[in-house]
Amino acid sequence: MDDPLPQYLLRLLSTAASLTQTDREAALLLLREAQARLWRITPGEGLLSALELEHRFALPLEDWLPESVRLDYTGPLLASGIPTQTCSEMLLELESQQLWEDIQSIVKEVRDLCRIRSDGDGLYRRFRRFLIENPVIESVKAAVVFIPLSRTLNEFYDPIPEHLIADGHLYRCPECGWPMNPQRLEVQCDSAWCRDKHSLYRWDNRRLINLVTNRELKGEVAGTRYMLKGALWKFTLLPGLLELQLAEQLLQHGVEVTLWPNVDRSDLRVKHGGMDLDIDAKVWISPRALGHHLESVRASTLRWIVIPDYQQAHVGWLQSVCPPGLQVFTQSQCIKELTKRAHPF
Numbered sequence: 001m002d003d004p005l006p007q008y009l010l011r012l013l014s015t016a017a018s019l020t021q022t023d024r025e026a027a028l029l030l031l032r033e034a035q036a037r038l039w040r041i042t043p044g045e046g047l048l049s050a051l052e053l054e055h056r057f058a059l060p061l062e063d064w065l066p067e068s069v070r071l072d073y074t075g076p077l078l079a080s081g082i083p084t085q086t087c088s089e090m091l092l093e094l095e096s097q098q099l100w101e102d103i104q105s106i107v108k109e110v111r112d113l114c115r116i117r118s119d120g121d122g123l124y125r126r127f128r129r130f131l132i133e134n135p136v137i138e139s140v141k142a143a144v145v146f147i148p149l150s151r152t153l154n155e156f157y158d159p160i161p162e163h164l165i166a167d168g169h170l171y172r173c174p175e176c177g178w179p180m181n182p183q184r185l186e187v188q189c190d191s192a193w194c195r196d197k198h199s200l201y202r203w204d205n206r207r208l209i210n211l212v213t214n215r216e217l218k219g220e221v222a223g224t225r226y227m228l229k230g231a232l233w234k235f236t237l238l239p240g241l242l243e244l245q246l247a248e249q250l251l252q253h254g255v256e257v258t259l260w261p262n263v264d265r266s267d268l269r270v271k272h273g274g275m276d277l278d279i280d281a282k283v284w285i286s287p288r289a290l291g292h293h294l295e296s297v298r299a300s301t302l303r304w305i306v307i308p309d310y311q312q313a314h315v316g317w318l319q320s321v322c323p324p325g326l327q328v329f330t331q332s333q334c335i336k337e338l339t340k341r342a343h344p345f
């Protein structure tokens, strides 16, 4: 799976699907490139026309894409012409690498500034926590955090796009606070982390009802608020939820823990046996994509990678592709192991 072709093809397909209704010309160009690339992978099946390929967007990926190509993604890309959950997930995961690289330089500047300031450690911690706890904000609230860092709101937040507003209301995921897309009949958070915690809804007589609890989710007046940029939501907020949970659980078990120590040398640092152990929390939709990322990590010291419990089945494989020095645990395994080490008797 060193071949970047699957990722590239999936990016083409999901981008084309997302554009079919809004920019047909651009979608067709992508479809043509995708049909040629798909044919290279499955020459025995003949060359599909762009239109035939577009029709397949309504079928589950597992029905027409070879498993080696579709990574862990399942389900159709379009439902009644509207991009599905799967399509959003793929776009976020495959595109966000580029988006992340764009925003990383700004985050690095914040880090560099904090590293030379005497109050930098606290300032950086407040900045990180602010992003995690404020997926949607009013501009006035941001000034307190961004002005001391010489940054502006629009480097981290975007205006909320119209398609996320229904009748002037926002419907935010109760887990992460991110606005869900209310245009779909089935309304869900784009994060598997949140869906695992039942962030799954359906419209019923203009009321948004939770599929598990049957409770209604009320909309909030959208107003003129801003939402965290997608790459920050994915790479800072979502793992941040796991980081905060880990820190809280470890503290409850009497384990000494620091969040984002020394201006972000790791996500959490735990003291045990007179040594420091660094922990990084990873909340990725595709374990395979995470595996590719981990393969390229250079670990100079022992470091634990912690993934959500619902990805437990992938721990063994992820461990097998990790370079020496990295160890993979689920959230529960990590808490159990560190508690045992802190209180051996």
Ligand SMILES: [Zn+2]
Pocket (backbone or CB within 6 Å): 173, 174, 175, 176, 177, 178, 189, 190, 191, 194, 195, 199
């Ligand atoms: Zn969510």
